[in-house]
Amino acid sequence: MSRTDYYDLLGVERGASEAELKSAYRKLALKHHPDRNQGSKDAEEHFKAAAEAYAVLSDPQKRAAYDRYGHAGLGAQGGAGFDPSVFVGFEDILGGLGDAFGFGDLFGGGRRRGGPQQGAHLRYDLEISFEEAARGSETSIQFPRAEACETCKGSGAAAGSGPSVCPSCQGRGQQRYQQGFFTVARTCGQCRGSGKVIAKPCATCHGEGRVPRDRKLTVRIPAGIATGQRLRLQGEGEHGTLGGPPGDLFVVIQVQEHPFFRRDGNDVYCEIPVNFTTLALGGEIRVPLVLGETEPLKVPEGTATGTTFRVRGKGMPDVSGRGKGDLLVTVQVAVPRKLNKQQKQLLEQLAAALPAEQFEPRTAETEHDERNLFEKVKDIFG
Numbered sequence: 001m002s003r004t005d006y007y008d009l010l011g012v013e014r015g016a017s018e019a020e021l022k023s024a025y026r027k028l029a030l031k032h033h034p035d036r037n038q039g040s041k042d043a044e045e046h047f048k049a050a051a052e053a054y055a056v057l058s059d060p061q062k063r064a065a066y067d068r069y070g071h072a073g074l075g076a077q078g079g080a081g082f083d084p085s086v087f088v089g090f091e092d093i094l095g096g097l098g099d100a101f102g103f104g105d106l107f108g109g110g111r112r113r114g115g116p117q118q119g120a121h122l123r124y125d126l127e128i129s130f131e132e133a134a135r136g137s138e139t140s141i142q143f144p145r146a147e148a149c150e151t152c153k154g155s156g157a158a159a160g161s162g163p164s165v166c167p168s169c170q171g172r173g174q175q176r177y178q179q180g181f182f183t184v185a186r187t188c189g190q191c192r193g194s195g196k197v198i199a200k201p202c203a204t205c206h207g208e209g210r211v212p213r214d215r216k217l218t219v220r221i222p223a224g225i226a227t228g229q230r231l232r233l234q235g236e237g238e239h240g241t242l243g244g245p246p247g248d249l250f251v252v253i254q255v256q257e258h259p260f261f262r263r264d265g266n267d268v269y270c271e272i273p274v275n276f277t278t279l280a281l282g283g284e285i286r287v288p289l290v291l292g293e294t295e296p297l298k299v300p301e302g303t304a305t306g307t308t309f310r311v312r313g314k315g316m317p318d319v320s321g322r323g324k325g326d327l328l329v330t331v332q333v334a335v336p337r338k339l340n341k342q343q344k345q346l347l348e349q350l351a352a353a354l355p356a357e358q359f360e361p362r363t364a365e366t367e368h369d370e371r372n373l374f375e376k377v378k379d380i381f382g
């Protein structure tokens with residue numbers, strides 16, 4: 001039988017680094033794994049061949065011998081002297097495939113399944129309004145989760161019966177068999193690794209020990225919460241199996257954008273249009289607050305458009321309950337759209353009386369669309 005070159009087999013150059021070998025092998029092992037290719041003899045051969053190639057090339061001594069003499073350099077046993085340590089370093093990906101492929105147990109490795117297990121953590125995405133975030137709120141949510149079956153108290157066995165030793169694995173939870181030149185130990189299919197089977201399954205949960213239920217909860221949302229923050233509700237995830245503890249529920253918060261306010265940390269920013277005469281003469285304006293009230297703000301004489309005023313302690317509350325951010329109000333000059341004859345005359349007189357050097361240089365802020373700003377403010381004040 002002619003033998004394929006190990007480097008060709010793994011699809012790497014002869015000078016391939018350890019990392020390249022490992023990565024190439026990992027890909028092949030996943031592609032050809034027997035569990036992914038049910039019953040395919042061809043896939044199994046590929047899988048074994050890749051393991052053999054990697055076993056040789058990952059061992060510096062064997063690799064040196066192979067580089068010099070080819071397959072003959074590996075002695076009587078050739079490359080087929082299979083060394084299980086070739087799988088050291090691959091537990092992550094093998095284990096990562098998890099139950100779906102039974103990969104974690106493939107090489108007879110240690111993890112024994114089937115004891116009490118913690119229930120899964122659950123995630124619930126909750127969208128709230130800007131006001132709810134500012135004020136804090138309570139809201140009720142509903143979600144499906146696995147809960148312990150009340151009929152059998154989670155054991156899965158019908159009343160009066162109990163679990164008995166699994167006949168397939170004699171209670172070991174694993175089945176071992178020869179696959180090519182190595183022994184495969186795999187989670188027992190009948191007992192799913194617990195080593196026990198239920199002779200008379202509970203009629204309510206069909207032996208699962210858990211049933212799907214809708215859970216309703218009231219969630220208290222602290223004032224000041226921001227997008228991306230999550231609330232952990234301990235023990236509100238799925239129930240565990242065989243008496244294992246429940247998982248947690250994570251409520252992940254998304255705060256809706258506000259048409260007028262913009263948040264940065266605990267500070268809140270807004271822009272309000274102010275009559276050009278007020279900016280010129282100075283005066284008091286009212287600024288809207290996050291929770292709907294308004295607050296007076298003094299504008300000094302000769303205020304340029306685009307000036308920002310800081311109103312202390314009127315921003316978002318800190319989610320820890322300690323203090324509040326500030327409100328930063330930027331004023332934008334508002335120019336009347338239509339003037340009557342008398343108003344025009346007055347402005348013309350004013351214009352004639354005002355020399356150019358009395359004006360502040362205009363800022364880039366002036367470029368804002370003032371009408372748009374007006375509409376927003378109209379919405380806020382109703």
Ligand SMILES: [Zn+2]
Nearest residue numbers: 149152202205
């Ligand atoms: Zn039950």
Ligand SMILES: [Zn+2]
Nearest residue numbers: 166169188191
């Ligand atoms: Zn079993």
